[in-house]
Amino acid sequence: MGRFHNFRPCGVIPATLLALNDDLSINERETRRHLRDCALVDGVAAVTVNGHASEVHACSAGEQQQILASSLAEIGDEVPVINGIYADGSLEAARLAAMADREGASALLVFPPNSMSMGGQLRPEMALTHFRHIADATDLPIIAFQYPMAGGLGYPFDTLLQLFDQVPSILAIKDWSNDPMLHERHIRTFQSLSRPVNVLTTHSSWLMASLSMGPKGLLSGAGSVIADLHVALLRAVAADDLQAARALNDRIAPLSQVFYAPPFLDMHNRMKEALVLLGRLNKAVVRPPLTKISAAEIEAIRLALEQASISKEGALRLAA
Numbered sequence: 111m112g113r114f115h116n117f118r119p120c121g122v123i124p125a126t127l128l129a130l131n132d133d134l135s136i137n138e139r140e141t142r143r144h145l146r147d148c149a150l151v152d153g154v155a156a157v158t159v160n161g162h163a164s165e166v167h168a169c170s171a172g173e174q175q176q177i178l179a180s181s182l183a184e185i186g187d188e189v190p191v192i193n194g195i196y197a198d199g200s201l202e203a204a205r206l207a208a209m210a211d212r213e214g215a216s217a218l219l220v221f222p223p224n225s226m227s228m229g230g231q232l233r234p235e236m237a238l239t240h241f242r243h244i245a246d247a248t249d250l251p252i253i254a255f256q257y258p259m260a261g262g263l264g265y266p267f268d269t270l271l272q273l274f275d276q277v278p279s280i281l282a283i284k285d286w287s288n289d290p291m292l293h294e295r296h297i298r299t300f301q302s303l304s305r306p307v308n309v310l311t312t313h314s315s316w317l318m319a320s321l322s323m324g325p326k327g328l329l330s331g332a333g334s335v336i337a338d339l340h341v342a343l344l345r346a347v348a349a350d351d352l353q354a355a356r357a358l359n360d361r362i363a364p365l366s367q368v369f370y371a372p373p374f375l376d377m378h379n380r381m382k383e384a385l386v387l388l389g390r391l392n393k394a395v396v397r398p399p400l401t402k403i404s405a406a407e408i409e410a411i412r413l414a415l416e417q418a419s420i421s422k423e424g425a426l427r428l429a430a
Contacts, residue, residue, distance in 0.1 A: 121155030124333025153341035160194035163331035190216035
């Protein structure tokens with residue numbers, strides 16, 4: 111099951127969460143329910159699994175394969191499934207990529223190796239070698255995850271251009287540069303290349319501003335909660351309907367403020383709590399070192415959902 115041939119990453123792509131039992135094992139039934147809630151929203155282009163949102167950092171290679179296989183079994187015939195490739199070593203990244211290909215994923219989201227954080231930006235050949243290992247293992251389309259430059263894991267602008275030239279299976283970037291000026295440069299340059307590379311924003315804390323710059327879509331963990339609002343906002347911006355876009359952004363803003371408040375690492379933790387409040391997830395269990403957020407934070411999320419006019423009764427609009 112799965113594998114949408116000639117898939118080109120664009121549009122609204124939620125990064126889905128991982129439901130866990132109290133003993134920290136994977137709750138496959140709840141995870142599948144959540145995945146279907148996201149994937150079948152009218153206008154969603156694809157879904158991502160084994161990303162930040164699904165706590166990939168805390169999942170073994172075997173669990174990542176289990177997550178992908180169950181995701182494809184649940185919705186793989188209905189929407190493309192993108193699989194995250196999260197590994198510090200290029201050989202392991204290539205093994206994960208080959209696994210995703212065998213299982214039937216439609217594309218890969220390749221994270222930068224944490225091993226490059228101490229000066230890898232000065233060695234572009236490291237990034238090229240990493241992506242070549244992955245591309246040698248599979249011909250699946252690749253989305254390169256662009257991190258902020260300040261953290262040491264972002265790829266310099268010229269390095270990205272080299273990657274696009276030498277690894278033609280890179281069809282998009284997930285842009286988390288967190289720099290509006292650089293983000294706009296990415297959009298204007300990469301999408302205008304002779305072989306265009308799509309920019310998918312993940313700047314969910316300032317989404318309307320980002321979308322107004324013209325990326326080809328968005329790939330975001332917040333889509334695990336508000337995929338329908340993401341679809342509506344992208345459509346409003348594409349239609350130059352500023353009034354509608356502002357109204358949608360007014361609903362999204364309270365949730366952005368609570369989801370992406372410090373500490374940033376709790377963002378998906380908070381999204382799980384939002385789904386519990388909405389009756390879309392039974393429990394908000396996270397794997398260590400993540401820990402449950404406070405009752406005060408959960409109350410802030412409840413108020414933000416209320417401000418956004420999202421309730422248990424306001425179910426996501428599913429595709430017919």
